[in-house]
Amino acid sequence: MCDVCGCNHINDTQETKIIKAKQSLLKSNENTAFINKEHFNDKGILAVNLMSSPGSGKTTLLERTVDALRKELSMGVLEGDIETEIDAERIRKKGIPAVQITTGGACHLESSLIHKGFHALEHQLNGKKLDILFIENVGNLVCPPFFELGEHIRVVLVSVPEGSDKPLKYPKAFKTSHVFIITKSDLVAHFDFDIEQVREHALSINPLLSIFVLSAKTGDGLEEWFDFIKKAKNNNVKD
Ligand SMILES: Nc1nc2c(ncn2[C@@H]2O[C@H](COP(=O)(O)OP(=O)(O)OP(=O)(O)O)[C@@H](O)[C@H]2O)c(=O)[nH]1
Ligand SMILES: [Mg+2]
Ligand SMILES: [Zn+2]
Ligand SMILES: [Zn+2]
Numbered sequence: 001m002c003d004v005c006g007c008n009h010i011n012d013t014q015e016t017k018i019i020k021a022k023q024s025l026l027k028s029n030e031n032t033a034f035i036n037k038e039h040f041n042d043k044g045i046l047a048v049n050l051m052s053s054p055g056s057g058k059t060t061l062l063e064r065t066v067d068a069l070r071k072e073l074s075m076g077v078l079e080g081d082i083e084t085e086i087d088a089e090r091i092r093k094k095g096i097p098a099v100q101i102t103t104g105g106a107c108h109l110e111s112s113l114i115h116k117g118f119h120a121l122e123h124q125l126n127g128k129k130l131d132i133l134f135i136e137n138v139g140n141l142v143c144p145p146f147f148e149l150g151e152h153i154r155v156v157l158v159s160v161p162e163g164s165d166k167p168l169k170y171p172k173a174f175k176t177s178h179v180f181i182i183t184k185s186d187l188v189a190h191f192d193f194d195i196e197q198v199r200e201h202a203l204s205i206n207p208l209l210s211i212f213v214l215s216a217k218t219g220d221g222l223e224e225w226f227d228f229i230k231k232a233k234n235n236n237v238k239d
Contacts, residue, residue, distance in 0.1 A: 029147050032111035036150025039118060040133065046233045047133045049149050051173055052157035053166075054139030057183040059087045060216040061157070061225075062134055066096045068226050073131040073233065076124075078117040080109040080138045087136060097124045108144040109137050131233055141170040145177075152236055159184040160193045167202040174205040179212070181225065186215040 040047045050058045059079075066075050077098040079087040088100035099121045101113050114135060121133075135151060137144045145156075156177040158166045161184060167174050174180060180202050182195060195213055202209055210228065214221030 026146065029111050032115055033148035033150040036111055036114050036118065037152075038150075039115075040150060040152070043130065045130045045133050046153070046236055047135065047149070047151040048153045048155060048229070048232075049135045049137060049151035050155045050157060051137045051141065051144045051177070052139065052159070052183075053141050053162055056139070056157045056159040056162065057216055058136045058139070058157060059090055061181070061183065061214075062136060063090060063094060064216045064219075064222060065134070065226065065229065066091065066094050068222065069132075069229065070094075070096070072230065074129060075132045075134065076121050076130050078109075078114060078121060078133065078135045080113070080136055082107070082138060097121055099124070103138060107138055107140045107142070108147050109135065109149060110147050111149050114149045132229065141166070141173045145170075145172040145175075153178050153232060155179040155181060157181045157183050158198070160187045160191050164192070164194050164198045164201075167198060167205055171205045174202050174209065177206065177209065179228070180209045182211070182213045184215060184217070185213050185220055186218045 037047075050062070052058055062077060069075065075096055077088070077091045077096060079091065079098055079100045080103065081087055081100065082103055082105060084102070085100045088098040091098035099117045101109060101117045103109070103113070118133070135149060141156070154177045156173045156179070158180075160182065182198060185195075188195065199211055202211065212221055212225045212228070214225055216222070
């Protein structure tokens with residue numbers, strides 16, 4: 001459990017101390033996030049942070065994305081997980097450089113881990129230029145939204161089997177994101193998931209969200225996501 005989401009039975013003095021510690025943690029995270037963004041901007045890299053519950057389909061979508069865009073764009077991935085190199089290996093199998101960041105228990109990525117991971121990735125690149133850096137956050141909708149990483153685009157994903165209530169239950173993830181992706185749309189006939197209602201709920205929290213509905217399994221809706229990423233690269237970051 002992390003400092004943001006941990007809870008204890010505590011008295012008022014302890015609570016004040018904890019609030020101060022959390023504020024200082026978030027401030028220091030913000031400072032390093034700023035440095036990360038400067039690194040990305042200096043090198044003309046678009047950084048995209050993907051957040052969702054475990055198993056929503058982040059890595060699968062990344063696999064499809066790097067397959068589709070590899071001819072046009074140079075991509076790298078930072079994979080956040082509590083344990084294992086499994087996700088980074090999945091990406092490397094596609095011939096795309098990937099660094100696994102294991103948090104050893106913490107349920108979110110922090111900007112200092114991204115800073116270290118980015119320099120490790122650069123090492124793997126051997127001077128090759130990156131167009132896009134994808135960051136897959138630790139599977140969790142609760143605290144990753146509190147931690148800026150220096151990304152340009154923040155994406156929140158919810159898969160159909162998770163249920164329609166996620167935007168209302170986890171508003172911070174939707175408030176702080178630019179993009180909302182509903183994944184596993186191929187499963188909609190098997191679950192009580194109302195796409196239009198979820199869309200409305202998400203927009204009631206954040207009217208500026210760009211929303212995509214897609215299936216990494218059937219390929220439905222993927223083209224729109226690929227186009228979005230290509231346009232974002234062209235518009236947001238000048239080489
Ligand atoms: N039916 C269906 N299954 C999918 C789709 N996308 C991913 N899956 C499956 O969902 C499971 C989890 O996918 P991952 O891509 O590993 O999910 P993740 O969000 O990266 O998981 P963590 O890294 O553990 O948080 C796998 O069994 C995938 O094959 C989809 O569009 N449709
Ligand atoms: Mg994954
Ligand atoms: Zn956490
Ligand atoms: Zn640095």
